[in-house]
Structure formats: structure tokens, C-alpha cells
Amino acid sequence: MNRPFSLYLDAVRFIAACLVYVYHSNQRLLVADILPASHFGHSAVIVFFVLSGFVIAYITDSKENDWASYAASRLSRVYSVAVPALLLTVLLDAIGRQLYPALYNYPFDQFAVRLLAGTAMLNEVWFVSITSFSNVPYWSICYEFWYYVAFGLLTFLPRRLAWPALAVLALLLGPKILMLAPIWALGVLLYRWRALQRLSTPQAGVLAVVSVLGIVAFHALDVEGQISAWFKAQIGAHWHTQLTFSKFFLADYLLGLLVLMNFAAMRQLAPLLGAVLLPFERPIRFLAAYTFTLYLLHQPLFLFWAAVLRGDPNGYGYWLATTVLVALSVWLVGLFTENKRHALRAWLLARLQRLGAGRLRSAT
Secondary structure, eight states: OOHHHHHHHHHHHHHHHHHHHHHHHOOTTTOSSOOTTOSOHHHHHHHHHHHHHHHHHHHHHHTOOSHHHHHHHHHHHHHHHHHHHHHHHHHHHHHHHHHOGGGOOSOOOOHHHHHHHHHHTOTTSTTOOOOOTTOGGGHHHHHHHHHHHHHHHHHHSOHHHHHHHHHHHHHHHOHHHHHHHHHHHHHHHHHHOHHHHTOOHHHHHHHHHHHHHHHHHHHHTTHHHHHHHHHHHHHOHHHHHHTGGGTTHHHHHHHHHHHHHHHHHHHHHGGGGHHHHGGGHHHHHHHHTTHHHHHHHHHHHHHHHHHHHOOOOSSSHHHHHHHHHHHHHHHHHHTTTGGGHHHHHHHHHHHHHHHHHHHHHHHO
16 A cells, blocks of 8 residues: 555544544534534444455455454454443443533443443344443444454455355344445455556546545435435334434445545545645644544543533534543543554464464364
8 A cells, every 4th residue: 555545544534533523522512503514424434434444455465464463453453442432431421421411311221231232342233222321433333343353254264164154143243234344345345456456547536536526416415314215215214213323324335435436546646646645644643543542432522521511502612622622532542542552462462373373283
């Protein structure tokens, strides 16, 4: 992967996380006005899925080419942030609910069930939907984690075992997670489809323009809302509700294709923009290093700080002060979560390799 394109992806990752933050934080108790760019939260998650599939396909091809290193990297990446996020959510919610109960229209019960489901990434299997207290955005990592598992099975198991294992996994997970799997797979396709790697500069330029215009039109015309309304009419309100975060899947497929087009174009065009991107490498890399913590903790954090401040939603001061405190909190927590994941990875890798060596000795 060329450096400018890697920077572009990091910038997209951070911007997408910020869009999710703006979407969730635009609550009337924080600010009375509708904030600009506050309608793109779900779309940003679709960007994450395509980006994740691409990155995972890239690293298994270039770095993590054995099951132990792959598993250690994925587990450390997820759990270095997910476990602290779950525990902090409980703590922050407990305090915030005492300070400003009106902010908290989220469940705060069945602690064992919610914590165990969140730790095992089982919040959204079949037609179950277990909210991790106020941490509503946690749902997407409960999808993405299983895409890591499925990709690992297909990559590192023999084919005669991989497909039956994948079928068993699909049976365990149910339809909701499977419905968005093709979007994650688009990222893998982006990495592996040779034709997309051979785009000429003019072709890439046209593709970039079409993708941007398509994404703008997708939101301006409320394609997601229109398709979702049609789908709801076909299956009924009950089943539409049961699909929770997957009920927009048809529109998500279209948006995923537009994101794929944009990434395919920018892979070819980014080197030409190196003079623009490379001077900002340090701040982009710095911000990207906190993206996962921002995503998994932003909602509990902004609710907590909003409860502490109890400001005036008329105007932007309350929202802005809360946002600054969230940013500082993400930086502080991130120092001990995703920025320390390499230590967890090394610990996991040593044990997984030992486990693999032990099995090999047993087999011989």
C-alpha cells in the first residue's frame, strides 16, 4: 500500500469516527439546533466496514500470514479497547445517571448479561439486540469481530474444513450479521480485484468524481430512508424492527459500492496528491491512532460530561465544551487502550504460538 493512500485511509477513518460522534451527540439536550453533517452516522459505519475488509485483506497478504499472528493482532486490537469501553461505560453511566437522569434513556440493568454479551461479541446474534448500557455504537464491533473470525477461517483453514466451519458460524450468528457481511467483503474485493489496481489516472479521476457525486446524491435524495421504507412495507414493521441495525442493508450495499469506487480511485490518485497529504502525516497518524477509542467510547463520554456540565442547549457552547472534554478523555484513555495493544498482542502471540507448538508435538 503506498504511503499517500495509507494516509488517505487514516484520514477517512478519523473523519468517519467524527461523523459518528456528531450524529450521536446531536441530542436536543446538548444543543437545540441540528448540527451540520449530523445525519451521516450510519453511513460512516459502512465506510468503516469497507475500510476494515480492505485493511484485513492487505495485512494477511503482507504481514499476518499465519493464524497465530492474525488471531493475536485481531484479538488485541478489539479487546484492548472493547473491555475498557464496557467497564468505563458502566462507571460513567452510574455517575452520569445520578447527576442528570434526563440524559439517560438507555438500559441500566441485567449487568451480567450485558457485560458477558459485549465481551463475547454476541449482542446482535439472530434477533437478539442487547444494548451495552448507553454505548449504542458498540453494535458495530459485534458485527466486525465475527467478520474477522470468518475471514480467518477462510484464510487459514484447509478448504475442506473452512466452508463447514463457516456454515456453523453463520448458523450461530443468524441473519443480521450476515446481511452486512457483503459490505465488509467489498473491502476484500477492493484489495484483490486486479482490474481495480490497473486503473489509469484518467479512469481513476472519473471514478473519483462519480463516487463523490454518488455519495452526495445518496444522502441528498435520502436513498437510505426511501429504500428502508419500501423494505419495511414488504416485510412488515415487526420484522423491520427486529433487524435493528441491519434494516438498511439494501441501501448500505449501494453506499458500500460507492465507497469501494472512491477507495479504488484514490489508491491510484493518492500518490499524485502526495505533496498535499504527506506534510500532514504526523497529525493524521496521531489522530488515527485514537479512532477506535473515540468510536467505542464517545457516547458514554459525551453523556457523562454533559451530565457534569449541565449546560444550556441554546447555542453551541454546551455542545462544544462537552466535545472538548470528550476529546481530552479519548486521548487520555487511548494512551492505555489501543496505544498499548502491541503489548497485549505480544503476550497473546507467545501463548498462541506455544499452543500451536504443543499441538504439533502431540500430533507427532
